Amino acid sequence: MLGQQQNQATIIRDLLRAVQDLSWQQAQGGPHGTNANNTSSIVEQFRRYKLPTFDGKADLLAAEEWIRRMERIFKHLSCNNAQKVLFAEFMLVDAAGHWWESASRTRTEAQQHALTWTQFNEEVMGKYFPQALRDRKETEFLQLKQGKMKLEDYERKFEQLSRYAPHLVDTEVKKARRFELGLRPEIGGIIASHQFTTYSHVLQTTQAISNRLKMDQITQQGAELSGKRKWNGSNEGKGEERNKKVNFESSFGQVIPPYPKCNKMHSGECLFGKHVCYRCGKTGHISKNFKEDPLKKNDEQEKKVKARVFALAQERTTEDPNTGNFKDEIILRG
Structure with a gap:
């Protein structure tokens, strides 16, 4: 950190001397004191910014970014064209500095001053940001689509790549139209129905539409989640009914422990693993596909009816305490 501060201090000191020399050369008999004071003021203002040095070792886009940072600083400084070049020369360090010194030797002193x-x-751009890369970035801008990107990310990417194709966004209408073309269909279809004349207007409208679609999606997801909860709740209720039924049945008799092979409670022989129907004990089908024989079913129903009639007859017949004979209770009461 200390070494970096010393390096910056050295750059500013050397830059101040170089700018002062340039000012004296340009003054040519003018008021030297005024030029010196103006030069010191410019260098002091430049020192207040974070020095954007360029070493030429970073990625290919670093040169373009460095030029942009320098131009932003120059907008706030009252320096002429020659001073801009001088300031930028001092910001070229390491490999980039050596390259510039080598390139400067091929120019005459008059060419260097001019x-x-x-x-x-x-x-600088020709050396560190060749035309082939710029063409590639322009193609990337032409093919830019929002896809699954958030609107904020798409806007940021659009702004980054649009500077490589300035002829496509040199008016508000052209920039707005180009932005629309890359939007997702559900958003772009709505935007296309309007005739926007400014980029800011289309951006605000797109943001409003995107927010509305997000709210609709959240509402739909909430409704689906609520429906699932209701469905699960109904199943849980059925499960509770089944559990109550098991507890009710087991309370009237001995609790049947789970059978070790199938881990289920049942009486009789366990048919687990024998590949037979659990209802009839036969092969060729499983219990859920079991179809009872209609004749057998009717026979069993008839037996159940007879058993029920017999039980009712037993309930309605009582013993006469006087005669010891059994009589129908309903007839006696009648």
């Missing part, structure tokens, strides 16, 4: 900021920009 070098404009635009020419400097073109040389």
